[in-house]
Amino acid sequence: MEPALKVEGYTFSYLGSDAPALDGISLDIAKGEIAVLAGRSGCGKSTLLKSIVGLIPHMYSGSWSGKVIVDGVNVASAKISDMAKKVGFVFQNPENQIFMFSVERDVAFGLENLGLPRKEIRERVDWALSLLGIQKLAYIAPHELSDGQKQRTAIAGVIAMKPSILILDEPTSLLDPYTAHEVIDIVKNLNKTLGITVIIVEHRLDIISSIASRIVIMDSGRIVANDTPKRVYSNDEALRIVGPPLMAALHRELGNVSEPPLSVAEMVSALKIKYD
Numbered sequence: 310m311e312p313a314l315k316v317e318g319y320t321f322s323y324l325g326s327d328a329p330a331l332d333g334i335s336l337d338i339a340k341g342e343i344a345v346l347a348g349r350s351g352c353g354k355s356t357l358l359k360s361i362v363g364l365i366p367h368m369y370s371g372s373w374s375g376k377v378i379v380d381g382v383n384v385a386s387a388k389i390s391d392m393a394k395k396v397g398f399v400f401q402n403p404e405n406q407i408f409m410f411s412v413e414r415d416v417a418f419g420l421e422n423l424g425l426p427r428k429e430i431r432e433r434v435d436w437a438l439s440l441l442g443i444q445k446l447a448y449i450a451p452h453e454l455s456d457g458q459k460q461r462t463a464i465a466g467v468i469a470m471k472p473s474i475l476i477l478d479e480p481t482s483l484l485d486p487y488t489a490h491e492v493i494d495i496v497k498n499l500n501k502t503l504g505i506t507v508i509i510v511e512h513r514l515d516i517i518s519s520i521a522s523r524i525v526i527m528d529s530g531r532i533v534a535n536d537t538p539k540r541v542y543s544n545d546e547a548l549r550i551v552g553p554p555l556m557a558a559l560h561r562e563l564g565n566v567s568e569p570p571l572s573v574a575e576m577v578s579a580l581k582i583k584y585d
């Protein structure tokens with residue numbers, strides 16, 4: 310089966326900078342995965358996301374070699390408007406993504422730009438609002454929403470476009486821990502109900518690991534680890550870059566009981582096996 314994303318020997322340098330922001334990246338992500346990108350600030354995570362949605366090379370100047378292929382389409386030779394139908398991009402700060410007079414108008418915005426018939430816009434807006442559990446907010450002005458509701462609105466606007474890949478760039482970094490959990494739950498449910506492929510930059514490995522199919526750790530424009538969460542948390546080089554999530558750190562302290570647990574529940578069963 311065609312992967313959702315195929316990156317082949319891809320290098321990108323922003324115009325005017327001497328070091329490439331991405332340096333020989335190769336990565337396959339299958340349909341339906343939840344792939345997490347992590348790594349220190351400046352390692353190239355957002356540059357990779359921009360290259361998947363087509364902002365690079367269509368909106369940012371620079372030089373590149375290699376290929377980024379989404380659903381069989383080479384991003385560099387596709388129109389950015391066509392990429393916008395395939396890849397939905399959720400920013401860190403929903404304020405950059407919502408700006409109209411009501412939640413409903415915001416969710417309709419991208420669809421209106423596509424020039425879809427009114428009836429279809431209505432149907433898709435209602436569908437997205439209900440999927441995100443915000444039907445009751447339809448007529449509320451965005452500035453009256455809580456942070457979590459704003460992020461839901463931004464996600465609804467993206468989902469209404471029916472993309473095959475949902476990309477989120479640090480969607481929880483401005484949120485309190487409770488709201489961050491809520492957003493991760495939403496992502497999990499969208500993946501489950503729609504089968505949508507998710508690529509998410511997330512630093513809170515504690516809350517994302519148990520739903521991730523893959524963790525990709527980047528450093529200085531390169532991929533240093535790309536594997537299942539359990540294998541990545543057994544990889545010392547990867548952990549030197551991101552630091553282990555709590556359950557993986559506990560697991561190390563205990564002295565290898567089976568594989569690194571990804572949740573409290575998994576840790577409890579590992580402890581039962583060890584001490585029973």
Ligand SMILES: Nc1ncnc2c1ncn2[C@@H]1O[C@H](COP(=O)(O)OP(=O)(O)O)[C@@H](O)[C@H]1O
Pocket residue numbers: 323324326330348349350351352353354355356357369
């Ligand atoms: N528009 C830009 N022009 C020039 N350099 C940039 C631009 N955006 C990012 N960079 C540089 O590219 C590298 C990767 O940045 P970025 O992809 O934003 O990293 P991350 O998202 O992992 O923090 C950094 O060195 C950053 O300074």
Ligand SMILES: [Mg+2]
Pocket residue numbers: 354355356478
């Ligand atoms: Mg970034």
